[in-house]
Amino acid sequence: MAIIQNVKGMRDHLPTDMMLRQYIVTTLTRISESRGFEPLQTPIIEYAETLEGKLGDDEKLIYRFEDHGGRRLALRYDQTVPLARVTAQYAGQLALPWRRYAYGPSYRGERPARGRYREFYQFDLDIVGSSSPLADAEIVAMLCEALTALGFPDFVTLLNHRQIIGGIARVSGLSEEAASGVYRAIDKFDKIGADGVRAELLKSGVDAAAADRILNLVQIDGAPADVLAALEQQLADDRRAIAAIANLRAVIAGLTAMGVPASQYRVAPRLARGLSYYTGVVFEAITPHWPEGSLLGGGRYDDLIGLFAGRNIPTVGLAFGIDRLHDVMLELNLGPRPRTTAVAFVTLFGPEQVADSLALATELRAAGINTLIALEPGNLGKQFKEADRRGVRFALVLGPDELTRNEVVIKDLQRGEQRSLPRAAIASLLAEALTEGK
RNA sequence: GUGCCUGUAGCUCAAUGGCAGAGCGCCUGACUGUGGAUCAGGAAGUUGUGGGUUCGAGCCCCAUCAGGCACCCCA
Known part of the structure; x- marks a missing residue:
């Protein structure tokens, strides 16, 4: 033993x-x-x-x-x-x-x-x-x-x-x-x-x-x-x-x-x-x-x-x-108390959206945003819960609707606000939130 | 290394020598495009470990391991 x-x-x-x-x-x-x-x-x-x-x-x-x-x-x-x-x-x-x-x-x-x-x-x-x-x-x-x-x-x-x-x-x-x-x-x-x-x-x-x-x-x-x-x-x-x-x-x-x-x-x-x-x-x-x-x-x-x-x-x-x-x-109670190293959590809407979601995560990382990906597609509620529990501030959703509009839903889990934005704007918005937070 | 105190669920802690529990957390569901709040349900323990006393031990005794406190010393 x-x-x-x-x-x-x-x-x-x-x-x-x-x-x-x-x-x-x-x-x-x-x-x-x-x-x-x-x-x-x-x-x-x-x-x-x-x-x-x-x-x-x-x-x-x-x-x-x-x-x-x-x-x-x-x-x-x-x-x-x-x-x-x-x-x-x-x-x-x-x-x-x-x-x-x-x-x-x-x-x-x-x-x-x-x-x-x-x-x-x-x-x-x-x-x-x-x-x-x-x-x-x-x-x-x-x-x-x-x-x-x-x-x-x-x-x-x-x-x-x-x-x-x-x-x-x-x-x-x-x-x-x-x-x-x-x-x-x-x-x-x-x-x-x-x-x-x-x-x-x-x-x-x-x-x-x-x-x-x-x-x-x-x-x-x-x-x-x-x-x-x-x-x-x-x-x-x-x-x-x-x-x-x-x-x-x-x-x-x-x-x-x-x-x-x-x-x-x-x-x-x-x-x-x-x-x-x-x-x-x-x-x-x-x-x-x-x-x-x-x-x-x-x-x-x-x-x-x-x-x-x-x-x-x-x-x-x-x-x-x-x-x-x-x-x-x-x-x-001195110093920062992050609960995670990630800033963004990319959800997987369903099996058809996995490839696009992973590509989004890669884009964010290339822009310097620490990004966590979900591992099981489907059940967004569970994925949001995981992001929240981990202490990741932003959850991103790339579903069929967003894909046709070339947008991404970004939800600030800390403030409870959610928006749908052009995909190209996401990285800079996250980078901005990061510097504001400091 | 010496002396004293402590050890029960993941965490914080209950339980006169007589059925091992609560709160928080966790899991599932209410809720197949959305976390937190609420409600319902669920899993969870060799009571640190090994002996002993006893009809019966989480509780008493011995040993051991770990943590804390005071010495010693140091970051």
Whole structure:
């Protein structure tokens, strides 16, 4: 007996969901290509060794297996490590800086929950081979542009820099080793609050004075310029943090020059982000409608590609979580909700009219109108019902009367209006209705 | 990976340990050149799966699978 069930954490995406998902991907693709980003696709399967050693603790979530030839393989954990591999492998062919986008599934053997799946789709944007703050700004600007285009009413992009967090840890007298526990604790600030973070810090061995200092710094809030000025004062002794603050200032200047509204981003010293390969600017977008975590996030990782390439290739990138974007858009009722891909439904009046009706459908498709045909001639009521149920807006009838007059009956099932028009006029009328609908 | 909650028709959910039901959806017809509304009828279930307790289990117990929540972590 066959098992009729999805593998844990793996989902089917039925047409209704797919149409919204494709809208999201199409929107992101358009934004990417408008800035000259180029598409890349890599295999879902990599050598396990390629993925190992880049992810820290998360490595235990990698799906590993052996193929028929005894090779140690793994399903990709994200699209960033494969990008690093490609950049190193095709170093001679890729002109840097290189802007690349990629869309596809990745796999993590986590316990599934809402918005968290073992197979999940990401849309990645990266600028490979530039350390310019304008590269960081461009990625963040695209993030804001994308969420705006998708119709998100109230998202905020939180910005921070790894060396600001590092500086906070260092001026609080913590070692590099203790710092990672600090990152994890402060990253939870929005979830567990100041007291919760304090408790976590104490638990991970930070003394009370240092914990208070950290909490103090991490809670600095306000306009980006003010936050950075306050941090500059507090972290004056830490050269790396000061450089990071200057870097963030340059990024923000870029955002302003690129026309990103100031309401769409904030500097948040408490933002840490988990992935261990980030080295510079980090950011994530949050919305009150998704308390479970970030919608998407990214940052600068200047060392990762070097592990493959053998030379330093600074890179900044971003990953949209398509599954989460889709789930939130469903809840907020954002984006279009087509029920079908077809605009017109050509009925089959009777066996004698099949050939003419199919020819009509071909004409419409040639004119760019997505057209569905009935498969059983006769019983128009049933055919109209099918068109309506499918959510196709226009039903067309080519019966004996219409054929002698060289006309077509077109019924707008949405409005309930029906007209008989010259056959030649149908395509342009449908095309018109299409553009009006947008 | 740990703890807790849930699983009944396609969907949303009822059913004190005692005959498995409703609404929506679906199919047929009223309506052989027209969908939606209305009316009439119909199909639909191994109660996630496998064991156990009981005269009797959708309900209680054990296991297992899947989903959700909190940890952990992250998209």
